[in-house]
Amino acid sequence: MSLRNIGIVYRKELTDSLRDRRTLISTIVVPILLIPAMTIGLGGLVTSMLKKAEKDVPPVMMLGGEDSPRTRLALAKLPALRVVPPAEDYAREITNKQIRAAVRIPRDFDALLDRGEPAKVEIYVFETDINSEIAGGKLQAYFQDLRQRTVEKRLAERNISMSLLRPFEVSRQNVAPEEKVSGAAAGAMLPYLVILLCLTGAMYPAIDLTAGEKERGTMETILTSRVERTHLVLGKFLLVLTASLATAVLAVVSMWFSSRMAARIFAEQLAKASPAAQLHVSIRAADLLTVLFLILPVAVLFSAALLAIALFAKSYKEAQSYISPLMIVVIVPAVASLIPGVELNARLAMVPILSTSLVSKEVFTGTYHWNFILTIFASSCVYAAIALFAAVRMFRREDVLFRA
Amino acid sequence: MIEARGLTKVFQDKKRGAVRAVDGVSFRCEPGRVYGLLGANGAGKTTTLRMLATLLSPTSGSASVAGFDISTQPELARANLGFLSTATALYGRLTAREFVEYFGRLHGLEEEELHRRLEALFARLEMNEFRDRRCEKLSTGMKQKTSIARVLIHDPQVMIFDEPTIGLDVMAARAIVSFIRECRERGKTVIFSTHVMSEVEKLCDRIGIIHSGRLLAEGTLEELRARAGLRDLEDIFVRIVGEAEERAA
Numbered sequence A: 001m002s003l004r005n006i007g008i009v010y011r012k013e014l015t016d017s018l019r020d021r022r023t024l025i026s027t028i029v030v031p032i033l034l035i036p037a038m039t040i041g042l043g044g045l046v047t048s049m050l051k052k053a054e055k056d057v058p059p060v061m062m063l064g065g066e067d068s069p070r071t072r073l074a075l076a077k078l079p080a081l082r083v084v085p086p087a088e089d090y091a092r093e094i095t096n097k098q099i100r101a102a103v104r105i106p107r108d109f110d111a112l113l114d115r116g117e118p119a120k121v122e123i124y125v126f127e128t129d130i131n132s133e134i135a136g137g138k139l140q141a142y143f144q145d146l147r148q149r150t151v152e153k154r155l156a157e158r159n160i161s162m163s164l165l166r167p168f169e170v171s172r173q174n175v176a177p178e179e180k181v182s183g184a185a186a187g188a189m190l191p192y193l194v195i196l197l198c199l200t201g202a203m204y205p206a207i208d209l210t211a212g213e214k215e216r217g218t219m220e221t222i223l224t225s226r227v228e229r230t231h232l233v234l235g236k237f238l239l240v241l242t243a244s245l246a247t248a249v250l251a252v253v254s255m256w257f258s259s260r261m262a263a264r265i266f267a268e269q270l271a272k273a274s275p276a277a278q279l280h281v282s283i284r285a286a287d288l289l290t291v292l293f294l295i296l297p298v299a300v301l302f303s304a305a306l307l308a309i310a311l312f313a314k315s316y317k318e319a320q321s322y323i324s325p326l327m328i329v330v331i332v333p334a335v336a337s338l339i340p341g342v343e344l345n346a347r348l349a350m351v352p353i354l355s356t357s358l359v360s361k362e363v364f365t366g367t368y369h370w371n372f373i374l375t376i377f378a379s380s381c382v383y384a385a386i387a388l389f390a391a392v393r394m395f396r397r398e399d400v401l402f403r404a
Numbered sequence B: 001m002i003e004a005r006g007l008t009k010v011f012q013d014k015k016r017g018a019v020r021a022v023d024g025v026s027f028r029c030e031p032g033r034v035y036g037l038l039g040a041n042g043a044g045k046t047t048t049l050r051m052l053a054t055l056l057s058p059t060s061g062s063a064s065v066a067g068f069d070i071s072t073q074p075e076l077a078r079a080n081l082g083f084l085s086t087a088t089a090l091y092g093r094l095t096a097r098e099f100v101e102y103f104g105r106l107h108g109l110e111e112e113e114l115h116r117r118l119e120a121l122f123a124r125l126e127m128n129e130f131r132d133r134r135c136e137k138l139s140t141g142m143k144q145k146t147s148i149a150r151v152l153i154h155d156p157q158v159m160i161f162d163e164p165t166i167g168l169d170v171m172a173a174r175a176i177v178s179f180i181r182e183c184r185e186r187g188k189t190v191i192f193s194t195h196v197m198s199e200v201e202k203l204c205d206r207i208g209i210i211h212s213g214r215l216l217a218e219g220t221l222e223e224l225r226a227r228a229g230l231r232d233l234e235d236i237f238v239r240i241v242g243e244a245e246e247r248a249a
Helices: A004-019 A021-055 A069-077 A089-094 A109-115 A128-155 A180-211 A211-216 A220-222 A229-265 A269-273 A283-311 A316-335 A354-364 A368-393 B045-052 B074-079 B096-106 B111-124 B142-150 B170-185 B197-203 B221-228 B233-248
Strands: A058-063 A083-084 A101-105 A120-124 B002-013 B017-029 B034-038 B060-067 B083-087 B158-162 B189-194 B205-211 B214-219
Touching: A004 A021, A004 A229, A004 B158, A021 A180, A021 A229, A058 A089, A058 A128, A069 A101, A069 A109, A069 A128, A089 A101, A089 A120, A101 A128, A120 A128, A120 B221, A180 A211, A180 A229, A180 A283, A180 A316, A180 A354, A211 A316, A220 A229, A220 B096, A220 B214, A229 A283, A229 A368, A283 A316, A283 A354, A283 A368, A283 B060, A316 A354, A354 A368, B002 B045, B017 B034, B017 B060, B017 B189, B017 B205, B034 B170, B034 B197, B045 B060, B045 B083, B045 B158, B045 B189, B074 B083, B083 B142, B096 B111, B111 B142, B142 B170, B158 B170, B158 B233, B170 B189, B170 B197, B189 B197, B197 B233, B205 B221, B205 B233, B214 B221, B214 B233, B221 B233
Parallel strands: A058 A083, A058 A101, B017 B214, B034 B189, B034 B205, B083 B158, B158 B189
Antiparallel strands: A101 A120, B002 B017, B002 B060, B205 B214
């Protein structure tokens, strides 16, 4: 094994790749520009939606109620709703989003309340339309409040204490650490993004260094030099791995910066929003380093597998058509980790990519299962070694190198 | 020195089954001599030369390059070998100097030795004007010179040229022919393949006529003329190949 030759190949491939626009874009430009753009863009979208929702006064239709002036007046006074005159085809108007919801007031509603007789208020919404459900919710909130006040009034009239209705209080307390709450949203997304970027960062160099060389006719040139094929493939592999890790590290750094930037820009809106919306604001450096360490064998696996597959192709285009389906093979286990309730166990720890994604999620939420972390690292290393071995074997096969 | 003993290559083809691309080819070429492998397209020239260059391994038979066996000592065989064909392209994103340096380093040259040789070669081939230009921006002639510098940087004893003039214009082809002649004068062992008769007549000390993977006839131009009873190499080639086809049929 000659480290010198591997180093010579690596240095040359590095020079070569740094001059290749496609590689530069996928390795450096995408993580540096895309992630801040996505974070800021998403933040902007969320805040503008929030603002719009605040301003938006949904039109609702009141059906009936002509004989209940008290309720009519109270509804008309509600600042969060705008009451429009009744129409026969209210259901169609809701469907067409001309109005957001409708409410049917029963005959003699005010009088029924005063007499303490039963009545039924009906609210109409279009389920799955979020705006309609919000408007319906506001109507419902008003009537529930009215019901509560009516109960209180009737109890007071009969001199009965409120505690009869609420004999005791129930309250829920959070014991999860701070980072567990705010990390949950980011923790699920981050490893998935980093794993995906590891793959896309390795893709173009892997194709360029194998099928690309065949296409340009330089494969034959380099194979007639003295360098051993094993040294050649290892040098190439190290370059692809560098690109993969560079993309992942740049992505993480870029994420960290853009999350801070977003936190500053949207500070005001975020303060109002729920904790889940506070995207990766509280990620710790130690967690990031642990995740990068866990991702390392995955990057090796991707780099070696992509090299082996791309080498089989005769041209750039052919290699791309082999690798595109691989994207889906990688995305599926990575996405599976986003499904709530999918939890690590001994069997899942053996599934490459999914296990790394799952354990990284745990790490970001502040939980370190060291036995899982080490098992997953070891199993990923085994997969990575198999892929690297396959890549080296592929380079020794002349029917692959000179496929006609 | 190149010696081939019963070189055979069988490819597995999905449609045609086992194909004997090269079948029992034996010849030898001494230092300071040029051996020409003459054959039509698909005759087995490229496969033979790729086996000599250790790109492909023979199914059976053996060969040695500069005394090193191509199957058991492929790295040493390549260390003493320069291989040039129109298929051996340059790395477009490297400059001419970087390209030649890369191959020099892979051949184990120390930096000092490498740069001494590189300067000498670049001066001799008149490459200094474009030495720092990227290979993708070079003209055909410049690319050719860069390729020549690439095969000479480690000063190999054996040169293998696989159809080196195919697709080149007259001037570029002449440059290659004179380069081959120069190699012979410097005492290198040269083997090259072609289907251009005039190049063979001009250059070769010995000629091998290859057809369907078999070496049909071999010898100096005079020996081939005597054997076929014809003067013109093209006539000789057609006669020998025609006889072989008749025997096969």
